[in-house]
Amino acid sequence: MIIPFTSKSSCCPCTSTSQRFLLPVAPRANHKITLAHPVNPKDAILPHEGLARLNTLFEQGIKISEIEINGPGDPLALIQPTLDSLSMLRKLYPNIPVSLTTLGLGGEQLIPQLALSGLSRLILQVDTLNRTTAQKIYTWIRPATKNIRLPQAVELLLAEQPVSMSICKDIGLPLTVRTTVYPGFNDQEIPDIAKRIAELGAEELVLAPFSPTDMKSEEKNKEQDIEKLLTALQKSCAGYLPTSIVEKCDIALKPSSQASSSGAGGLLPSPTKERPNVAVVSSNGMDIDLHLGQAIQILIYGPRKNDGLASLIETRIAPEAGSGADRWKTLAQTLNDCFVLLASNAGDKPRKVLAASGITVLLSDDNVEGTVDVLYGGGKKGKKGKNKR
Numbered sequence: 001m002i003i004p005f006t007s008k009s010s011c012c013p014c015t016s017t018s019q020r021f022l023l024p025v026a027p028r029a030n031h032k033i034t035l036a037h038p039v040n041p042k043d044a045i046l047p048h049e050g051l052a053r054l055n056t057l058f059e060q061g062i063k064i065s066e067i068e069i070n071g072p073g074d075p076l077a078l079i080q081p082t083l084d085s086l087s088m089l090r091k092l093y094p095n096i097p098v099s100l101t102t103l104g105l106g107g108e109q110l111i112p113q114l115a116l117s118g119l120s121r122l123i124l125q126v127d128t129l130n131r132t133t134a135q136k137i138y139t140w141i142r143p144a145t146k147n148i149r150l151p152q153a154v155e156l157l158l159a160e161q162p163v164s165m166s167i168c169k170d171i172g173l174p175l176t177v178r179t180t181v182y183p184g185f186n187d188q189e190i191p192d193i194a195k196r197i198a199e200l201g202a203e204e205l206v207l208a209p210f211s212p213t214d215m216k217s218e219e220k221n222k223e224q225d226i227e228k229l230l231t232a233l234q235k236s237c238a239g240y241l242p243t244s245i246v247e248k249c250d251i252a253l254k255p256s257s258q259a260s261s262s263g264a265g266g267l268l269p270s271p272t273k274e275r276p277n278v279a280v281v282s283s284n285g286m287d288i289d290l291h292l293g294q295a296i297q298i299l300i301y302g303p304r305k306n307d308g309l310a311s312l313i314e315t316r317i318a319p320e321a322g323s324g325a326d327r328w329k330t331l332a333q334t335l336n337d338c339f340v341l342l343a344s345n346a347g348d349k350p351r352k353v354l355a356a357s358g359i360t361v362l363l364s365d366d367n368v369e370g371t372v373d374v375l376y377g378g379g380k381k382g383k384k385g386k387n388k389r
Contacts, residue, residue: 021057021067023050025085030077030105031157032139035182035210042363043072046348047085048355051092053269056339056358060272067093068123070101076110077142083117090118099123101178105143105157107164112171121174124202126161128186129193134158136185162200169201177202182210187229194237205237208246268340268375269360275339277302277313278372279359285312288364288371292346293321300338301372310376325349332357342371 027044045053057064067089069075075082082100089098097120104124111122128134134154141153143160168175177197181187194205209226230245237243271277281295282288295318302313319330328350335341340360351361364371 019062019064021054021064022071023067023069023085024071025050025069025081026071026073026075026077027081028077029073030143031074031103031141034137034139039072041073046351046355047081047088048352049360050085051088052355052358053360056269056272060270064096066097066099068099068101074102074105075100076102076104076106079110086114086117086119097121101125103157104161104164107160108167111164111167111173115171115173119173121176122168123176123178124161124164125180126177126193126197127180127182128189129158129196130189131155131158133186133189137182165197165200165202175202176204176206178206178208180208180210181230181233183226183229187233190233191236194240194243198241202241204242204244206244206246207233271339271376275337275358277338278375279335279338279341280368280372281343282368285368287367288342289344292341292343292350292361295343298335299368303376310372325353328353332359335359340375
């Protein structure tokens with residue numbers, strides 16, 4: 001996905017001529033915020049898919065000033081997709097800074113490795129220094145693959161975050177701390193956080209308001225009060241280290257924002273002159289309801305020659321099962337004029353092969369026409385579900 005950001009804050013995805021590319025390749029969560037929705041692993045994309053999307057943006061002439069590995073889980077919770085992404089980015093785009101946002105669990109072992117792999121900046125999420133507050137903010141924290149009791153996990157988190165900051169200072173890796181302000185939970189602690197992280201070597205603090213995506217209308221009326229609170233906190237923290245506020249925008253934007261959501265077009269792949277079409281697997285021609293591996297035929301949608309409107313233009317036979325990886329290479333050739341393929345589900349192998357060939361796989365349970373319409377810049381909403389990517 002791509003979101004613009006300003007120079008006011010290095011963590012701010014807001015309006016500007018500069019562009020930050022968010023790479024959501026972390027499928028595993030290591031914590032859950034009590035007031036937020038749980039992470040859906042299907043929202044993560046594969047490193048190859050992210051690189052294919054990034055390549056497409058460059059081909060479209062879009063300038064990328066920074067790449068941030070961020071979400072939907074924590075990039076340190078399952079390190080291999082993060083390392084694979086860094087390796088590919090450093091090889092293909094050595095001059096573009098790459099940052100990473102994390103809670104910092106496991107940082108003592110992993111941060112030096114990330115720095116050697118080409119990480120430009122660590123963005124550490126620090127929301128409290130207080131045990132009691134942490135137990136209110138987090139529903140659970142999972143430092144490894146096994147659950148542990150929340151009080152014990154909180155102790156571990158509060159011990160490991162300063163270690164991660166100290167390591168950044170020792171190895172010379174630039175460090176930004178991001179703090180989400182939860183009014184009534186941690187707002188009184190923010191100046192103490194600023195003081196402590198400055199002592200540990202953080203270069204800047206970025207304050208972000210907690211903004212649940214399902215905020216009720218009466219809660220939205222409190223936005224002005226939240227802005228005043230953030231401004232006051234910024235002034236309180238500025239004496240310790242440079243402090244900025246995330247611009248007013250959807251800071252909780254999901255990696256695979258619904259294709260049926262207006263305004264999501266900038267987060268989705270777009271047609272090009274070489275790849276103007278959309279491939280769809282469907283059992284009935286109306287719903288995206290088939291696993292890619294079950295597809296016998298593939299519907300091809302594209303702009304009509306007479307008026308440019310997106311419509312069904314042909315049906316193609318899918319490669320037969322049983323040929324292993326060659327099946328997906330054949331499919332990539334079959335769809336060489338398509339920029340995206342829509343399916344209800346797909347394995348990692350075909351997604352990697354198709355992404356390497358310039359075809360993004362979007363997982364969805366929505367209706368066909370509504371999803372295709374949005375991919376071509378329309379606003380028709382689907383009838384059933386939402387994209388899972």
